[in-house]
Amino acid sequence: MKIKKIAVILIGIITICSGVIFAETLSIHKAIQSGLKNSYSMIQQNYELEQSKNNLYSSFLNILPTAQYGISSTTSDGTTNKSGSISLSESISSNDYRYFSIKKDVSSLKQEKLNNEINRKNFIYDVISKYIDVLKAKKYLKISAQKVKQSKMDMSHTQTLFDNGKASTLDVEQAKISLYQVKIDSMQASNNYENSITNLCFFINISDRENYEFEDLDFELADESRRMTIQRDESNPVFIEENNLSIEYSKESLKQAKLSYFEDKLSFLPTMRFSMSKNWNWGEVDKIVNDFNSSNSSSYTLSLSYPLLNPLTNYPSYRSSKLDLKISKLNLKNIKKEKNNDFAYQVKLLQQQMKNLELLKRQEKLTERHFDLTRQKYQLGKVDLSDMESEREKLFTAKFDNIRAYYELILLQEKINMITNQKLLGSY
Secondary structure, eight states: HHHHHHHHHHHHHHHHHHHHOEEEEOOOOHHHHHHHHHHHHHHHHHHHHHHHHHHHHHHTTTTOOOOEEEEEEEEETTTTEEEEEEEEEEETTTTOOHHHHHHHHHHHHHHHHHHHHHHHHHHHHHHHHHHHHHHHHHHHHHHHHHHHHHHHHHHHHHHHHTTTSSSSSHHHHHHHHHHHHHHHHHHHHHHHHHHHHHHHHHHHHHHSOOOOOEEOOOOOHHTTTTTTTTOTTSOOOOGGGOOOHHHHHHHHHHHHHHHHHHHHHHTSSSSSEEEEEHHHHHHHSGGGTOSSSEEEEEEEEEEEEEETTTHHHHHHHHHHHHHHHHHHHHHHHHHHHHHHHHHHHHHHHHHHHHHHHHHHHHHHHHHHHHHHHHHHHHHHHSSSSSHHHHHHHHHHHHHHHHHHHHHHHHHHHHHHHHTEEEEEEETO
């Protein structure tokens, strides 16, 4: 029997230790790195960036001259005639589409890089937000467990008061109902914690079946590395438009609209074109090297042309590009105004939230002190159960509000860093 008991104890110890050993720590940095590596949306963004690079490469290849090679062999009446030729030709015009194509693709590549960085920062911010949801749910669960423990103590005190004739049956039933409600809330907190973990794991594309430990975030540490972005005592922080990625993205759209407008405008002017070509011919394939000499033909052409119907046929395209240019200018102006307002608003929220958090911390301490006094009076039968439960609810509500405000402060700081294109968490 002793051996069996020892075996059961050892199995229990091994089980507990295995759970501890294999509990993987998932920090915010690991979560972000896993998401950037495994997320389908980020992989797609990288493919789109490569596609833009390929488009620019293709545009540069279009400036190469046209080269053609031909060889033929004809047999007639037993006689075989072989011939071959190589020709090179190039044509350059005053409204050459290749120039505009390269300029637009260069701008498109820069725009795609900006878009890639915007989406990357948005993704990292979403990871931070979902990670914070996990931390909040974890702390809510811990406080809910404390609330259950406190409710059980209050239930025990109520039963003691009832046994001593200082509480009624109604008080005992009320305490039981309150305890059940607190247990239900605790169960919901546990479900929310599990769901927040699943939501985070699905978002960064990792398994949610692992036993993860989550490291907490420190706002003071996160804020310390970026005090130059926003000073706590600074009343009017400055927003630099050139640092905002969305504004720079809109500038590239305006640049492309200007190129399209200028290209369509050139269609109303006469077109100057310079062309050149060079041909090499030989009678027999094995004499190809000897036939490459100055006697082969070459030509050069300089022309000026103007199709008479150009003003009519090109006007719709010109009108469209002109409207696109106006739209791009208005869009840039609107984005600048929007980002300036958003920055000022987020800074204001951050400053308000800092003050709010300080007040919430004080409120929690005072509420906890007041609850202790009320509970002592209740144990002495000097206050009603409803008054004691009301103070208990205020205490735990203050704890929940404190946690929520703390993590909202972190998200507000990171949102400001996104607007100003500062590194998120000081690293990304």
